[in-house]
Amino acid sequence: MSISRRSFLKAGALASGSLFLGPRLSEAKSFGNSILKKQVSPAILGGAKAHPGTWPKWPLWKDESWDRKVVSVLRSGIWSRADKTSQFEREWAGMLGAKRCLTTVNGTNALFVALNQAGIGIGDEVIVPPYTFVATVQAVLLNGAVPVFADVDRQTFQMDPEQVRKKITSRTKAIIPVHILGMPVDMDRIMRIAAEHDLVVIEDACQAHLAEYGGVKVGTIGKAGCFSFQNSKNIPIGEGGAIVSDDEEFMDRCYSFHNLGLPYGSQAGSLAGAFMVGTKVRFSEYQAAIGLVQLEEAARTTALRWENGQYLTGKLDGLEGIETVRLYPKTSKAVFHLYPMRFISDRFAGMPRELFVAAMKAEGVPCSTGYSPLQVQPFIKSAFESKLYQRVYDSQEIDYDAFLEANKCPESDALCNEEAVWIAQSMLLNGHEDMDDIAEAAGKIRENADKIVRKFKSGEIKI
Numbered sequence: 338m339s340i341s342r343r344s345f346l347k348a349g350a351l352a353s354g355s356l357f358l359g360p361r362l363s364e365a366k367s368f369g370n371s372i373l374k375k376q377v378s379p380a381i382l383g384g385a386k387a388h389p390g391t392w393p394k395w396p397l398w399k400d401e402s403w404d405r406k407v408v409s410v411l412r413s414g415i416w417s418r419a420d421k422t423s424q425f426e427r428e429w430a431g432m433l434g435a436k437r438c439l440t441t442v443n444g445t446n447a448l449f450v451a452l453n454q455a456g457i458g459i460g461d462e463v464i465v466p467p468y469t470f471v472a473t474v475q476a477v478l479l480n481g482a483v484p485v486f487a488d489v490d491r492q493t494f495q496m497d498p499e500q501v502r503k504k505i506t507s508r509t510k511a512i513i514p515v516h517i518l519g520m521p522v523d524m525d526r527i528m529r530i531a532a533e534h535d536l537v538v539i540e541d542a543c544q545a546h547l548a549e550y551g552g553v554k555v556g557t558i559g560k561a562g563c564f565s566f567q568n569s570k571n572i573p574i575g576e577g578g579a580i581v582s583d584d585e586e587f588m589d590r591c592y593s594f595h596n597l598g599l600p601y602g603s604q605a606g607s608l609a610g611a612f613m614v615g616t617k618v619r620f621s622e623y624q625a626a627i628g629l630v631q632l633e634e635a636a637r638t639t640a641l642r643w644e645n646g647q648y649l650t651g652k653l654d655g656l657e658g659i660e661t662v663r664l665y666p667k668t669s670k671a672v673f674h675l676y677p678m679r680f681i682s683d684r685f686a687g688m689p690r691e692l693f694v695a696a697m698k699a700e701g702v703p704c705s706t707g708y709s710p711l712q713v714q715p716f717i718k719s720a721f722e723s724k725l726y727q728r729v730y731d732s733q734e735i736d737y738d739a740f741l742e743a744n745k746c747p748e749s750d751a752l753c754n755e756e757a758v759w760i761a762q763s764m765l766l767n768g769h770e771d772m773d774d775i776a777e778a779a780g781k782i783r784e785n786a787d788k789i790v791r792k793f794k795s796g797e798i799k800i
């Protein structure tokens with residue numbers, strides 16, 4: 338166990354100011370400071386659902402005032418990048434406390450552009466976590482660089498700084514800390530390592546809108562931060578992305594690169610025509626129109642997720658077999674794009690995780706098992722076999738078997754293959770009663786784990 342683990346806080350403990358873990362269910366038939374509401378049979382065995390009602394619909398759409406704002410942009414006929422996009426960029430930068438924001442078509446391209454203009458390219462190694470969405474790594478490969486995986490800490494689900502340190506070589510150029518599931522990475526340690534080795538830090542904050550570390554918004558700590566506004570995200574547009582940074586010259590270059598290499602800002606006026614290689618990944622006015630109305634609700638929904646997430650952790654603490662997520666001490670706000678827990682099958686009578694998820698669903702509490710191991714997915718092999726990589730790298734640098742051997746990530750694999758259970762962010766948007774229902778569902782399943790497993794093995798329960 339690394340030293341840092343002692344300094345983790347249970348999310349619920351942040352609210353209460355204590356590290357109280359709660360009684361074990363096996364000892365006290367209670368958890369999270371409460372007795373199970375109703376000692377009834379679990380829904381998968383024919384009992385009543387813990388949550389008979391519905392969950393908030395996502396994405397939120399407030400009322401006709403939002404219709405009017407979006408339709409006025411549609412009726413204007415100005416759909417390519419113009420004033421609404423600039424307004425969205427000003428507002429998003431303002432909400433984060435960043436000097437500049439540049440929107441892009443999506444988060445994947447925000448990462449692609451930011452890495453490209455941070456000078457990441459052929460011959461470089463970029464340290465990434467394995468427990469992330471595929472886009473983080475695709476953005477590295479699209480720039481011709483080699484991803485190097487630093488395993489996560491299972492208790493926080495986040496990139497482990499100690500593992501990052503171990504992966505640094507003379508070729509390492511950048512680190513991408515991913516604030517996965519909306520919880521901040523241990524940024525002080527990442528920034529310290531980056532400073533010691535002169536590495537660029539590009540934050541992948543695609544799941545962490547308005548999350549805070551030491552009172553500072555994530556995405557504003559490294560050289561640049563990247564966001565996604567894809568449909569499921571805490572600020573949804575359907576598709577959309579943004580880069581934020583305080584580095585004016587870098588942002589001018591990002592602008593040019595995202596706009597066909599045409600001059601912008603410090604380059605404007607001095608040159609005619611395109612002056613650099615560029616792509617075209619501009620935001621549209623209707624994306625901005627939807628984004629602007631969504632920003633109106635962002636502070637309210639973010640506060641709700643943080644509050645409900647801490648409350649839910651408090652309820653689940655002490656339920657044997659469910660390990661609640663730990664947050665780094667400087668986390669001043671987690672935004673739980675996905676609320677995670679670790680399911681320990683041994684403590685649930687050997688129940689397969691898929692059966693737990695099915696039993697939760699039967700209780701009216703949908704959840705999922707999350708990511709599968711990323712570092713072994715074939716897209717990396719396909720990049721190594723591409724014409725570009727074959728021409729520019731020595732064979733030993735892109736030896737795929739050696740890559741697999743050097744990039745083993747057992748902690749992330751355990752989360753992917755055995756332990757992780759996610760609850761969608763939109764389920765954290767009502768009151769405490771909904772959180773009580775989630776905890777109640779898990780508690781009922783735990784109490785009846787033997788019976789459920791028996792009936793599953795005998796074929797009486799099918800999933």
Ligand SMILES: Cc1ncc(COP(=O)(O)O)c(C=O)c1O
Nearest residue numbers: 443444445470472473543565567
């Ligand atoms: C961690 C992470 N990085 C990058 C992305 C890419 O964003 P987008 O889907 O907007 O391209 C996502 C979004 O799904 C994400 O979750």
